[in-house]
Amino acid sequence: MRVPLPQLFTAFLYVGLTAFGGGGTAHIYELMVVRRGWLSEREFLETTALCRVLPGPVFANLAAHLGARLGGALGGVAALAGVLLPGVSLMLLLSLAYFRFGALPGSSVEGALSGVAAAAIGLILATVLRQARIGLDSLKAVLLALVVFVTYGLLHWSLLLVLLLTVPVGVALYWREAEAG
């Protein structure tokens, strides 16, 4: 299937404009599978799983990949630009305002930002709790997560070192389960 570039760009621009608070893949699913029918459900799920293996946010990777599949390399650029443009523009405005007017320690703006920061940490905690129910389903999963947390979070090892040590071990641990089915 081939989709013209302007159509790809505006479709992903809409996703970039409306996807607040994470969960971007659900928005892309809604667009690609439900509304436009550019992709089958199975294709979408397989592709999303693959994009998790790449570095960086799954949301952006998925946009670039699907854009490229529907419109070539330029389609990938158009989709990524569409999905990033609204958020980046708004973030730039907010950041400029922050550095221009500042948030003086003890000011009420500073208080508001601390409140948002605390709520944002709550968001991540809630996400972690949700994922833990599904993700930490075996002893090896718990141990693997624990080793990563201790080395990276507590001992401050470099991320690259932690990944080089734990990912191959993880692949070995899951090798048996990964038999093609």
Added chain:
Amino acid sequence: MSEGLEVFLTFLRLGLISFGGGMANLPEMARTLIAQGWVTPQQFADGFALGQFVPGPNMLAVVFYGLSAAGPLGALAALLGMFLPGAAGAVVLVHGWRWMARARWSRALRKALVPVSMGLSLSMLLVLIELGMDKPWSFAVMALATLLIYRGANILAVMLGGGVLGLSVSLLWG
């Protein structure tokens, strides 16, 4: 220019190793940026908080960090460095995704990345708590937000609520 290049290379390195979800590199990013003197710990937490208000992929806070490091050019450099590695890989993946969806190593890798990214998320949580929980009432707001979002409340509304609560507390007892 050389400053922009330095920002780009720093974020490119962070972007290249951010496996297991886009924010896995947050602890390393905090350590690197604060050590470089590009942001203070307070600014790092504030930038992260502002990032919750914009639509699109998470981690748009890199725009804030890049801007703080080297102006508008730095913002662009940080954005490109952060998003290019994954996006380039995703475009290349157009060829061979069918093969890769079935390859055994990639299935094993996907399964292994689930607990690994749980460990990364916990580390991220720890850093954010160290940097961002700077008020006596922060934990109460965090607990309330966790409960609401866990039970399916609208995320943007909860973020705004946190801001309003923080604002009122500092106006009343500031």
